[in-house]
Amino acid sequence: MEHQTEILKNCPVCGSIKLQKAFKTKDYFLTQEEFGICMCKKCGFHFTNPRPTKEALSPYYKSEEYISHSNSNQGLFGFLYQQVRNYTLGKKYELVSNIKKDGESILDIGCATGQFLNEFKKRGWNCTGIEPDEEARSFAKSNYDLKVFGEEKLEELASDSFDVISMWHVLEHVSDLQKRVAELKRLIKANGTLFIALPNLDSWDAHHYEKFWAGLDVPRHLHHFKKENVELLFEKHGFKMHKIVPMKFDSYYVSLLSEKYKKNPLHLFSAFFKGAYSNFKARKNPPNHSSLLYILKPKVV
Numbered sequence: 001m002e003h004q005t006e007i008l009k010n011c012p013v014c015g016s017i018k019l020q021k022a023f024k025t026k027d028y029f030l031t032q033e034e035f036g037i038c039m040c041k042k043c044g045f046h047f048t049n050p051r052p053t054k055e056a057l058s059p060y061y062k063s064e065e066y067i068s069h070s071n072s073n074q075g076l077f078g079f080l081y082q083q084v085r086n087y088t089l090g091k092k093y094e095l096v097s098n099i100k101k102d103g104e105s106i107l108d109i110g111c112a113t114g115q116f117l118n119e120f121k122k123r124g125w126n127c128t129g130i131e132p133d134e135e136a137r138s139f140a141k142s143n144y145d146l147k148v149f150g151e152e153k154l155e156e157l158a159s160d161s162f163d164v165i166s167m168w169h170v171l172e173h174v175s176d177l178q179k180r181v182a183e184l185k186r187l188i189k190a191n192g193t194l195f196i197a198l199p200n201l202d203s204w205d206a207h208h209y210e211k212f213w214a215g216l217d218v219p220r221h222l223h224h225f226k227k228e229n230v231e232l233l234f235e236k237h238g239f240k241m242h243k244i245v246p247m248k249f250d251s252y253y254v255s256l257l258s259e260k261y262k263k264n265p266l267h268l269f270s271a272f273f274k275g276a277y278s279n280f281k282a283r284k285n286p287p288n289h290s291s292l293l294y295i296l297k298p299k300v301v
């Protein structure tokens with residue numbers, strides 16, 4: 001694939017110029033192209049570097065199999081994925097509404113086809129979605145009658161207008177972290193809550209699979225977070241960590257993809273045990289699962 005790349009000279013989290021090459025991995029999911037992962041010597045953050053420019057990234061999302069945007073029910077894997085997703089949709093709604101009991105307005109950034117937002121719409125919340133993919137956007141509009149806009153709309157939304165802002169496995173795709181987190185701070189109400197779900201580079205499965213770890217998903221994932229990176233990034237923009245919650249299904253899905261990338265013929269079998277083992281090893285305080293949900297609030301000034 002022909003593409004334009006850019007090289008970052010500064011750490012996207014702390015700004016340091018002290019960077020070093022960490023390891024190489026591939027786009028196992030789609031193009032099999034190789035990409036390097038860089039590490040900041042100051043704060044330990046890992047990121048894809050060099051990386052395709054924003055414009056050059058879109059072909060990497062063009063896949064029939066890009067399941068997070070697909071609603072097809074094909075095959076056993078697709079069926080199981082749908083079942084888990086329906087279950088987790090309910091769980092996600094419960095979690096958010098329990099923490100933000102008095103909430104009325106929600107912004108979901110990277111809302112895909114809008115299922116999660118629709119759970120809130122059904123209960124009378126004022127819902128807004130942001131989604132770069134046009135097809136997903138029109139699905140959300142026509143099937144759930146949701147207000148969903150392209151990314152460019154984000155800066156036009158009114159300040160202090162949301163009780164909840166959620167990003168489910170989205171921030172790792174966003175090219176300008178500082179700008180985005182500053183935008184979140186502008187949009188959230190002073191007593192509002194952020195829900196940010198991310199793969200965890202420090203999880204057991206990340207260490208176990210190394211370059212084959214599906215949570216790396218280069219070059220679509222530009223940023224590879226550990227807990228301390230998330231804390232530092234959001235701290236800089238006036239947020240404090242309220243709670244970290246495990247996302248226990250992700251270890252199975254990530255292990256399944258990782259086993260496939262390793263071409264293990266027993267991938268279903270291995271993925272089940274490794275997914276379970278990863279969850280077992282992650283039972284700490286704070287948790288250290290394959291994916292984590294970070295719940296953050298603006299600091300009181």
Ligand SMILES: [Zn+2]
Pocket residue numbers: 011012013014015016040041042043044045
């Ligand atoms: Zn850094």
